Amino acid sequence: MSAVSGALPGAISPGRPDPHRLGHGSGHGHGATGHGEGGPASKFVTVAYGFWIFLLSDIIMFSAFFAAYAVLAKEIAGGPAGRDLFELPRVAIQTGLLLTSSFTCGLGSLASHRRDMVWTQIWLLVTGILGAAFLILEVQEFAGMIEEGAGPSRSAFLSAFFALVGCHGLHVGMGLLWLGTMIAQLWVKGFRADILRRLQCFNLFWHALDIIWIAIFTLVYLLGASP
Amino acid sequence: MSDRDHRPEEFSDLDDSAPGEERINEQELAGGLLGYALGFGLAILLTLASFVAAQSGVIYQPAIISALVVLAIAQMGVHLVFFIHLTTGPDNTNNVLALAFGVFIVVLVVLGSVWIMTHLNHNMMPMNGIQMQ
Numbered sequence: 001m002s003a004v005s006g007a008l009p010g011a012i013s014p015g016r017p018d019p020h021r022l023g024h025g026s027g028h029g030h031g032a033t034g035h036g037e038g039g040p041a042s043k044f045v046t047v048a049y050g051f052w053i054f055l056l057s058d059i060i061m062f063s064a065f066f067a068a069y070a071v072l073a074k075e076i077a078g079g080p081a082g083r084d085l086f087e088l089p090r091v092a093i094q095t096g097l098l099l100t101s102s103f104t105c106g107l108g109s110l111a112s113h114r115r116d117m118v119w120t121q122i123w124l125l126v127t128g129i130l131g132a133a134f135l136i137l138e139v140q141e142f143a144g145m146i147e148e149g150a151g152p153s154r155s156a157f158l159s160a161f162f163a164l165v166g167c168h169g170l171h172v173g174m175g176l177l178w179l180g181t182m183i184a185q186l187w188v189k190g191f192r193a194d195i196l197r198r199l200q201c202f203n204l205f206w207h208a209l210d211i212i213w214i215a216i217f218t219l220v221y222l223l224g225a226s227p
Numbered sequence: 228m229s230d231r232d233h234r235p236e237e238f239s240d241l242d243d244s245a246p247g248e249e250r251i252n253e254q255e256l257a258g259g260l261l262g263y264a265l266g267f268g269l270a271i272l273l274t275l276a277s278f279v280a281a282q283s284g285v286i287y288q289p290a291i292i293s294a295l296v297v298l299a300i301a302q303m304g305v306h307l308v309f310f311i312h313l314t315t316g317p318d319n320t321n322n323v324l325a326l327a328f329g330v331f332i333v334v335l336v337v338l339g340s341v342w343i344m345t346h347l348n349h350n351m352m353p354m355n356g357i358q359m360q
Contacts, residue, residue, distance in 0.1 A: 041243040042243075045243045045245045048245030048246050049321060049322070049325075052322060052325060053325055056328070057329075059333060060329060060332050060333055064336055067337045067341065068340075071344040095274055099267070099270055099271065100267075102306070103263060103266075106263040106266075106310055107260070107263060109249060200245060203247055204311065207311050210306060211303050211306050214302050214306070218295045218296070218298070218299040219299070222277055222295055223281070223291075223292060225281070226282070
């Protein structure tokens with residue numbers, strides 16, 4: 001047997017063991033992976049997985065708003081269309097802010113793994129400031145549109161637009177409240193196991209918000225403003 | 228076994244990775260600071276590409292929507308791999324399957340709605356035609 005496997009050119013070198021130990025039973029028990037003999041997964045995994053399921057159902061809810069927008073995007077009822085209303089420089093800045101905040105959120109996650117309190121707090125704070133700047137730009141945009149008489153009651157297109165983008169903005173606002181809570185809890189309670197679980201869920205939430213924003217700036221703004 | 232003992236306590240579960248878990252720090256390209264920097268750079272490039280594709284005349288007009296959708300999906304993939312650390316490893320099977328089901332429902336809802344409503348509009352056309360005649 002060993003002579004055969006030794007002759008294979010792509011044979012796995014024995015120096016680095018397979019971290020998942022495929023075919024060699026599970027890490028926290030004796031059964032094979034997925035057979036449940038090792039008992040339930042750790043609380044960190046189950047909590048984050050449950051939050052992952054929530055995020056996916058949240059994204060499915062967003063998909064209904066996207067579907068409504070896609071169907072109603074042309075129904076402008078004689079009012080202003082997307083290319084009259086959308087300011088792409090503002091959208092570009094918003095995209096940059098949210099993308100950078102997603103990046104700094106990840107840096108905060110790395111710092112929390114080093115158990116580095118100062119840098120974790122700094123990166124969380126930077127994430128919060130960038131998120132707040134994003135939200136301010138969005139509120140300004142909405143206020144300007146409503147002032148021009150292009151509020152959500154003007155046309156079906158604008159109803160769908162305000163529902164979709166406003167729902168994302170609401171999520172960012174909720175995320176900012178959560179972020180403030182996490183900064184305070186981390187400061188007072190330190191890197192406890194439960195605080196690290198909440199931080200993990202917050203990071204997932206923030207990255208998911210950026211993923212939804214990708215769909216919004218592409219399908220709503222860029223497509224709506226293109227001639 | 229020795230590297231298992233030196234992991235922080237949240238890494239103690241080797242069979243399952245939590246979604247977004249910073250597990251792949253050591254050897255993988257998508258792990259650690261380098262992973263985040265790479266993901267950030269790729270996301271910036273794809274965002275710029277979307278803006279250029281939509282605004283300049285580089286792309287054939289009717290194909291812009293396809294280009295934008297492809298770029299958006301690519302950027303979502305970058306986020307999932309470099310920021311949420313989704314892998315195809317056996318420890319990530321549950322996360323990937325949940326995501327796959329979510330994507331399936333999203334595609335059904337969005338494409339299904341657009342498809343049905345376009346056909347509905349198409350079938351409504353004779354009404355306008357009769358009025359015009």
